[in-house]
Amino acid sequence: MRITTVKPETTRRLAGLAVTLILGSLALSLAAPAQREGEPFPMPSDGFVIPAPDRDAHQGGWTLERLVEEFALATGEHLVWTQEAAGLLRAQTIGLDRELTVPPQDVYQVVEALLVYHRFVLIDLRREEPRMMGVASLDTAARNIARSSARYVPREELATWTEHPAILVHTTVHLPHLDVRTLTNAMRSMVTDPNTSGALPILPSNNLVLYGFGPWVTDQVELLERMDRAAAEAVPSHADEDEDGE
Amino acid sequence: MKKILGLALALASGWIVLGAESTTEPPAPVPPAPAKGVPPPPSAPLEIDGEGDETLAQLLERLAALSGVSVEPSVDARRRLSETRVPVRTPLRLDPPAAWPVVEQLLVGAECLLVEHESGFGVESFQPSPTPPGVQHPRDSVPPRPVTLAELAELEDHAALYVALELELRDLLWKESRLGPGTSGELGADGWVRRMIVIEVEVGPRRLRISGGASWVADRAALLLASGAAAPIEVAETRVGDKE
Numbered sequence: 001m002r003i004t005t006v007k008p009e010t011t012r013r014l015a016g017l018a019v020t021l022i023l024g025s026l027a028l029s030l031a032a033p034a035q036r037e038g039e040p041f042p043m044p045s046d047g048f049v050i051p052a053p054d055r056d057a058h059q060g061g062w063t064l065e066r067l068v069e070e071f072a073l074a075t076g077e078h079l080v081w082t083q084e085a086a087g088l089l090r091a092q093t094i095g096l097d098r099e100l101t102v103p104p105q106d107v108y109q110v111v112e113a114l115l116v117y118h119r120f121v122l123i124d125l126r127r128e129e130p131r132m133m134g135v136a137s138l139d140t141a142a143r144n145i146a147r148s149s150a151r152y153v154p155r156e157e158l159a160t161w162t163e164h165p166a167i168l169v170h171t172t173v174h175l176p177h178l179d180v181r182t183l184t185n186a187m188r189s190m191v192t193d194p195n196t197s198g199a200l201p202i203l204p205s206n207n208l209v210l211y212g213f214g215p216w217v218t219d220q221v222e223l224l225e226r227m228d229r230a231a232a233e234a235v236p237s238h239a240d241e242d243e244d245g246e
Numbered sequence: 247m248k249k250i251l252g253l254a255l256a257l258a259s260g261w262i263v264l265g266a267e268s269t270t271e272p273p274a275p276v277p278p279a280p281a282k283g284v285p286p287p288p289s290a291p292l293e294i295d296g297e298g299d300e301t302l303a304q305l306l307e308r309l310a311a312l313s314g315v316s317v318e319p320s321v322d323a324r325r326r327l328s329e330t331r332v333p334v335r336t337p338l339r340l341d342p343p344a345a346w347p348v349v350e351q352l353l354v355g356a357e358c359l360l361v362e363h364e365s366g367f368g369v370e371s372f373q374p375s376p377t378p379p380g381v382q383h384p385r386d387s388v389p390p391r392p393v394t395l396a397e398l399a400e401l402e403d404h405a406a407l408y409v410a411l412e413l414e415l416r417d418l419l420w421k422e423s424r425l426g427p428g429t430s431g432e433l434g435a436d437g438w439v440r441r442m443i444v445i446e447v448e449v450g451p452r453r454l455r456i457s458g459g460a461s462w463v464a465d466r467a468a469l470l471l472a473s474g475a476a477a478p479i480e481v482a483e484t485r486v487g488d489k490e
Contacts, residue, residue, distance in 0.1 A: 069335070072335065072336055078334055078335070078336050078338055079334075079335050079336070080333045080334055080335070080351070080352070080355060081333055081335070082333060082355070083331070083333075125351045125405075126347065126348065126351060128344070128347075128403075129344070130338055130340065130344060130348065132334075132348065132351060134355065148462065151465055152465045152466075152468045152469040152472070154472065170469060172469065172472050172473035172474075202416075202417050202473045202474050202475045203417050204416045204417050204474055204475075205416070205417075205473065205474025205475075207473045207474050207475075209469065209473050209475075
């Protein structure tokens with residue numbers, strides 16, 4: 001066995017280096033919001049409690065405007081919305097039946113779920129500081145441009161968007177053993193609002209482009225890939241057929 | 247986003263060089279100079295009070311003055327910007343490098359894009375007031391700035407810069423597809439959204455032109471490249487030659 005001796009001077013240098021690294025990491029963590037592993041957004045600094053509506057006083061509880069204000073405070077996101085959306089946010093109460101405690105790690109998911117339930121979407125405008133998000137209502141003309149706000153997420157990063165039900169994404173999935181054009185037609189019955197979800201075939205590469213809210217797109221991709229694997233066991237791929245044909 | 251577009255481009259062109267990023271990027275001691283055709287950063291931070299009293303026209307004037315650049319909105323855009331309050335709900339202090347990207351997001355929200363003029367910049371509204379038949383639409387009179395993929399990667403933080411990118415169309419049925427407002431077949435159907443962001447396929451049978459705000463064009467280019475619906479033109483031409 002080889003034993004290495006370390007001089008006291010070296011030990012002091014290493015210790016000094018370690019202290020510097022720790023202090024440096026601490027300074028960095030204080031300067032910027034903590035980025036969570038595999039999450040597109042930093043961890044919110046705080047959670048909050050949405051109070052129960054006071055039925056005796058005929059108070060409907062928080063409005064959506066109050067909800068997004070709390071969301072902005074907790075997450076550090078700078079929110080942007082139009083006058084038209086402001087009116088709707090102010091007029092609409094959340095509609096919870098009891099008090100809801102939202103811990104920091106669930107702020108994005110809970111608020112997004114409540115927003116999308118009331119037909120609002122979040123538009124991810126800017127990820128560098130200052131971070132910005134738009135709030136748009138699908139009950140205004142903004143529904144026509146909702147698809148346009150969908151951001152491209154590579155297939156391998158899709159899992160990180162399952163907890164963002166109010167943000168539109170699009171991705172591309174490779175399905176070598178399925179006829180993507182037929183598949184797209186078949187999927188039309190699954191799309192209730194083409195402004196917020198849909199599929200497009202890319203024929204030369206036998207890919208499918210999917211757009212929609214994060215959880216929907218993730219579910220569809222998983223389903224389609226499972227179908228593709230099943231088809232692979234049953235029939236040769238379209239690519240194989242082409243090669244055979246040539 | 248820059249990384250996504252870069253990766254998509256590299257995949258499409260076969261340029262992937264593992265580890266290249268870590269070895270070729272030198273440390274940047276000074277902020278990089280703004281890319282060509284981008285408004286220079288302001289000389290001081292830009293502050294937005296979050297009260298919602300200021301109009302976008304006033305904010306743009308302040309930013310232009312701080313940046314020492316001329317920004318001249320068209321009549322329609324001026325009206326639009328004067329009618330729109332700054333929609334930021336919390337106070338913001340924007341450091342110089344962030345000022346234009348943030349304000350550009352607000353311009354896009356107000357349905358306006360920045361266009362490059364000989365002596366500065368202009369702003370065009372893509373929701374113009376109703377015009378009599380025969381009157382030219384701003385989209386037709388103000389051409390977008392043509393960019394390459396490499397240039398686009400430098401501009402993608404600029405949501406309102408009006409640019410156009412051409413790609414080789416691999417999926418000739420793409421024109422039947424509809425990816426966001428603005429495929430050519432939808433033009434004119436219902437106004438501004440379809441005009442602000444445009445995918446045109448009539449450039450040529452195998453050419454696709456995407457025009458709109460640089461951030462949006464970059465995102466759609468990344469998707470088109472990753473899906474195999476389109477390819478970079480230079481690389482495509484090389485591949486055609488190789489086959490022959």
